[in-house]
Amino acid sequence: MTASPAATDTMPTFAATPWRERAEEALIPPLVALLVALICGDLLILSYGQSPAVVYRLLLEGTWGNAYGFGQVLYKATTLAFTGLAVSFGLRAGLFNIGGESQLAAGGFAAALMGLVLPGGTPLAIALVLCMAAAGCAGGAVGAVPAYLKTRFGAHEVIVTIMLNFIVLALLNWFIAGHLHVPETLHTPEIHAGVLPRLADLDPRFHGSAANLGLLVALIVAVAVWFYLFRARGGYELRAVGLQPEAAEYGGINVGRVWMKALTFSGAIAGMGGINYVLGYKHYYEDGFASGAGFMGIAVALVGRNHPFGVLLAAFFFATLSQGGLAIHAFVPKQMMDVLQGVVIIAVATSVPEVRRVLRSARRRSDA
Amino acid sequence: MNPVSFLMQMIRIAIPYLFAASGGVVAERSGIVSLTLEGFMLGGAFAAVVGTHYSGSPWVGVLSGMLGGLFFAAIHAITTIRYRADQVVVGVAINLLAIGVTRFFLKLFFASSSNSPRVTGFGGNIKAGGFDNPLLWLGLLAAPAVAFVIYRTPFGLRVRAAGEHPQAAESVGVSVKRVRYLAVAISGILAGLGGVYLALDQHQFTDQMTAGRGFIAISAVIFGRWNPIRAALACLLFAAAETLQIQLQGNHAIPSQFIEMIPYILVIIALAGVVGKAVPPAALGKAED
Numbered sequence: 007m008t009a010s011p012a013a014t015d016t017m018p019t020f021a022a023t024p025w026r027e028r029a030e031e032a033l034i035p036p037l038v039a040l041l042v043a044l045i046c047g048d049l050l051i052l053s054y055g056q057s058p059a060v061v062y063r064l065l066l067e068g069t070w071g072n073a074y075g076f077g078q079v080l081y082k083a084t085t086l087a088f089t090g091l092a093v094s095f096g097l098r099a100g101l102f103n104i105g106g107e108s109q110l111a112a113g114g115f116a117a118a119l120m121g122l123v124l125p126g127g128t129p130l131a132i133a134l135v136l137c138m139a140a141a142g143c144a145g146g147a148v149g150a151v152p153a154y155l156k157t158r159f160g161a162h163e164v165i166v167t168i169m170l171n172f173i174v175l176a177l178l179n180w181f182i183a184g185h186l187h188v189p190e191t192l193h194t195p196e197i198h199a200g201v202l203p204r205l206a207d208l209d210p211r212f213h214g215s216a217a218n219l220g221l222l223v224a225l226i227v228a229v230a231v232w233f234y235l236f237r238a239r240g241g242y243e244l245r246a247v248g249l250q251p252e253a254a255e256y257g258g259i260n261v262g263r264v265w266m267k268a269l270t271f272s273g274a275i276a277g278m279g280g281i282n283y284v285l286g287y288k289h290y291y292e293d294g295f296a297s298g299a300g301f302m303g304i305a306v307a308l309v310g311r312n313h314p315f316g317v318l319l320a321a322f323f324f325a326t327l328s329q330g331g332l333a334i335h336a337f338v339p340k341q342m343m344d345v346l347q348g349v350v351i352i353a354v355a356t357s358v359p360e361v362r363r364v365l366r367s368a369r370r371r372s373d374a
Numbered sequence: 375m376n377p378v379s380f381l382m383q384m385i386r387i388a389i390p391y392l393f394a395a396s397g398g399v400v401a402e403r404s405g406i407v408s409l410t411l412e413g414f415m416l417g418g419a420f421a422a423v424v425g426t427h428y429s430g431s432p433w434v435g436v437l438s439g440m441l442g443g444l445f446f447a448a449i450h451a452i453t454t455i456r457y458r459a460d461q462v463v464v465g466v467a468i469n470l471l472a473i474g475v476t477r478f479f480l481k482l483f484f485a486s487s488s489n490s491p492r493v494t495g496f497g498g499n500i501k502a503g504g505f506d507n508p509l510l511w512l513g514l515l516a517a518p519a520v521a522f523v524i525y526r527t528p529f530g531l532r533v534r535a536a537g538e539h540p541q542a543a544e545s546v547g548v549s550v551k552r553v554r555y556l557a558v559a560i561s562g563i564l565a566g567l568g569g570v571y572l573a574l575d576q577h578q579f580t581d582q583m584t585a586g587r588g589f590i591a592i593s594a595v596i597f598g599r600w601n602p603i604r605a606a607l608a609c610l611l612f613a614a615a616e617t618l619q620i621q622l623q624g625n626h627a628i629p630s631q632f633i634e635m636i637p638y639i640l641v642i643i644a645l646a647g648v649v650g651k652a653v654p655p656a657a658l659g660k661a662e663d
Contacts, residue, residue, distance in 0.1 A: 050478060102462055161645040162596070164409060164462060168589050169638040169645075180631035301470060308463065341477035341487070348471025352449065355467065356459040359661075 027365070032311045034361045036320075039309065039353035046349045047342065054338045061334050068333020069326045075333065077205055077215025081287065083318075083325035084217070085110070087224040088279025089303025090321050091231050092145075092272045094312040098235060099268035100248035105152065105167030106276040107300025108174035109145035113277025115178055116144035117284045118291035121197025133200035137285055138223070138278050145277015146270045148174055153269035157262040163269065171300075182293045193292035202286040218286030225318070227275065232314040244268055276300065302328070305347050308354045379503075380617060386504045386575070388613035389513035390415065390568035390584075394591035395598070395605045396516040397564030402600055403524060404557035405537040405550075405657040409465035410450050411565045412588025413472030418443040418566025419573035419583055420476040424483060426493040426574065435493070436509070436570050443566015444559060446472055451558040455551055458661035473582055480581065488581050495574035509571045516564060517606035524602060533557050537655035565591070590641060597644040600655060608644070612637050 048058045069075045089106040096103035103109075120140040124133055152166040186194045205217040235241035246254040247264045255261045283295050306324055310316035324347070331340030394415055398408040421442025426435030450468050453459040477487065484490045497506035504510060524530040532553045535543035540550045565588065572587070573579050590612050598605030619633045 053482060102466070104466060155642070155646050159646040161642070161647065164466070165589060165593055165596070165645060166642055168586070169593075169641050172586060172638045173635045173642075176631040176634050180629050183631075184629060304463075304466060305470075339478060339481040339487070341474060341481055344474030345471065345478050346474075348467050348474050351467035352453055352459070352464055352471065355463040356453045356457045359458045 027369075030365055031358075031362050032313070032316070034365075035354050035357040036309050036311065038357040038361065039350045042353040043346045043350050047346055050342050050345060051338050056337045061337050064334050064337065065326075065330035069329045073209075073211035074213070074215050075329060077212040077217040079322065079325045079329045080205070080221055081216040081218070081282070081325075082328050083321040084221045084224045084282045084286075085279050085299045086302055086306050086321035086324055087228060087318055088282070089276050089300050090306030090310060090317040091224075091228060091314060092276035092279070093303045093307035094310060094314070094317050095231060095235075095275060096268055096272040097307060097312050098241075098248045099244045099264060100251060101153075101156075101265060101268055101272070102164050103149065103152075103167055103269060103272045103276075104164055104304070105148060105170050105174075105273065105300070106303040107296055107298075108171040108178075109148045109273040109276035110279050110296040110300050111178055112148050112174055112280075113141035113145040113274075114280025114284045114295060115181070115291045116140040116277070117200070117280050118194050118197055121200040121285065121289075122195065124197075124199035126198040128199035130200065130202075134202070134223075134281075134285070137200045138281055141277045141280045142274035143277075145280070146274035148277070149273015150266065150270045153266045156269075157265050179293055182291070188290075191292075192294070193288070193290045196289045197284070200281075200285045201289055202281070204286070216287040218282070220282035220286040223278075223281065227278065228314040228318050231275070235314070240267070276303065302347060305351045308351055380621065382503045382505070383620070384610065384613045384617040385514070386510065387616050388609050389510055390572045390587050391591045391594060391609035391613060392513045392606055393516050393568030393571065394565040394588055395594040395609050396520040396602055397561035397568075398592050398595040399517075399520055399598075399600060399602045399605055400524070400533065400557045400564070401561035402595055402658060403537045403655055404533045404554045405540065405655055405660065406451075406454060406554055406558050406561075407461040407465055407659045408561060408592050408595065409462060410446065410468045410588075411561070411568075411591050412584055412586065413446050413469040414443040414562045414565035415569035415572070415584045415588045415591075416469075416472040416476055416582070417446045418569030420479065420569075420579050421445075421566070422570040422573045423490045423493050423579040424479075426495075427483075427491065430494065432494055432496055432574055435574060436567070439570030439573070440563045440566045443562040443564070443569065445562075447558050447562020447565075450562075451555050454661065455554050455558075461659050461661075469588070476579070477581060480579065490579040492577050493574070495577050504575070507571075507575070509567070509574065512567070513571060516567075517602045517609075520564075521602040529553075529556075534655075537657055540657050540660075586638075590637060593641040593644060596654075597641075599653070612640060615640050 051058045051061050069079050089110055092106055093103055117137040117140055120137045124136065148170060151170060152163040155161040155166050156163045182192055188195055202219040206212040206215065235245065243259045244264055246259060247261050251261050284291055302324055306317055306320045309323065310320035327343045327346060331343035394411045398411050401408045418439040422435040422439030425438025426432050446468055450464060453464050454461045480490060481487055496508055497504065499506050524533060532543065532548050535548060536550045536553045543550050569584060572583060594608035594612060595605045597608040615637045619636050622628065622633050623630060
């Protein structure tokens with residue numbers, strides 16, 4: 007396409023648009039998506055012969071209505087925050103990381119190995135840092151492969167990350183099934199060090215829920231990602247590459263290096279998410295623990311509009327859906343949430359360009 | 375290893391790839407990214423089982439399976455062509471949506487979260503080794519038929535023009551949007567048929583039964599550099615790797631997990647451009663104003 011004035015007009019710009027317009031363009035698509043999802047949800051509930059009002063009330067009661075449900079939401083939101091931040095970090099550089107699934111699993115596996123190697127009684131602060139470093143390295147290594155193949159050979163990162171999901175999960179299955187499992191199970195022995203305190207230790211009302219200190223770690227990582235993206239030079243380069251790789255290259259940025267960095271860090275962030283399950287919940291690595299959380303990170307990143315704090319809110323939203331699915335399962339199968347997840351992604355992706363177009367043409371009319 | 379039985383097994387494994395990759399070629403040549411093949415196949419497989427189950431005839435299943443693929447193709451086409459949504463993002467979401475929708479309706483229709491009841495299929499004569507299945511022959515014809523349409527018909531010329539230079543196509547009066555709608559619909563129907571073959575061959579639908587086959591098919595399209603015949607050859611190559619994997623499974627020297635990886639590793643090697651630089655259609659993935 008040639009760069010006509012109309013085409014450049016629809017391009018996102020760095021800071022030229024006033025904050026109100028940016029807020030409208032950022033917030034309206036998720037709201038539209040929520041509305042579409044609610045309508046689809048109604049139809050699915052009706053197809054099961056149930057009343058939407060009853061089911062939605064049940065959903066809210068089972069999630070935000072009691073401390074246990076809320077704790078479970080926070081626990082699920084923690085993993086989703088990591089995978090969502092990972093996807094959004096890649097998308098900011100214009101790269102679509104679909105490998106969250108295997109990066110999360112690899113990270114969890116590495117964290118468990120570190121927890122097994124460290125002697126019991128290692129201070130939590132040291133054990134946590136070491137486990138997170140191990141998880142980040144493992145996830146980052148998985149993320150570096152598509153980055154290298156893209157930079158060096160131009161292989162599309164989407165298909166490579168999908169293929170790597172299959173390969174890495176098979177590899178982890180081989181490690182666990184063949185070497186490291188407790189007999190009769192598909193998980194490792196319990197870790198000696200790095201066990202994170204649960205929320206229930208602070209407030210007994212959360213008793214039974216898996217929410218743990220990993221939540222705080224997720225918040226810290228989100229702030230770190232925000233700082234990097236919007237306050238550091240590297241993040242500026244990363245976003246420039248994401249908006250216009252050719253222009254960034256012309257401006258003296260090494261695009262290949264930025265891609266390497268973006269996907270490696272993206273994988274590392276997803277990998278660190280493994281600590282929530284391994285250090286915070288089960289205290290061992292179990293084959294298949296990551297199933298679904300990596301893909302849901304895509305939905306989280308899109309609904310969160312690729313902003314770290316938006317991602318946190320979106321993670322909370324999708325965790326609510328996921329936990330809510332369990333709460334309504336007696337009435338409507340929890341698989342309904344799988345449908346709604348897809349609906350939300352499509353609705354956001356569709357309404358983003360549409361909302362921008364409608365808002366801008368409305369503004370042009372009011373200016374004229 | 376008996377070479378004849380190896381070849382026959384390889385062809386049976388290749389059929390879903392051949393259907394889906396042929397569809398993928400059409401859509402991608404028109405400028406629409408086909409990461410959606412996985413979802414189209416899954417939709418086709420599920421609809422085929424529902425149709426066959428309620429009618430008792432696999433031919434009704436074939437028809438409903440084509441509609442199943444078409445349903446998800448319609449969502450992809452409307453969102454990306456009419457609303458210009460990002461094709462890759464929607465494509466990934468279509469796959470997730472297909473998993474969710476088939477799971478939900480599997481529960482609704484068959485009260486199961488894992489598989490449907492058994493349905494009838496085609497053929498079944500042990501001696502024929504699957505070659506008495508009309509869908510198998512249809513699958514073998516898919517790529518040559520697509521090659522003919524793409525290179526020898528006016529519609530094919532329009533598809534290629536829409537994918538290479540949409541403005542030029544528009545300037546001579548071709549509606550790029552209509553061509554792309556049709557191309558995506560064809561890809562939905564063809565990939566749906568791939569799912570139909572899979573489901574009727576196994577006589578049931580199981581949750582996520584396509585298991586990444588759509589991604590292997592789109593890799594075959596890229597590996598075959600968007601040429602239907604070369605894409606079909608790539609499908610056969612991936613199928614050969616998978617057949618080898620199955621035949622090696624009794625061998626305990628190599629852990630089964632490593633053998634499982636073979637097709638996926640092949641795909642990555644193929645994508646890394648070992649066969650030469652792949653040049654996609656110029657307007658692939660770009661929304662038309």
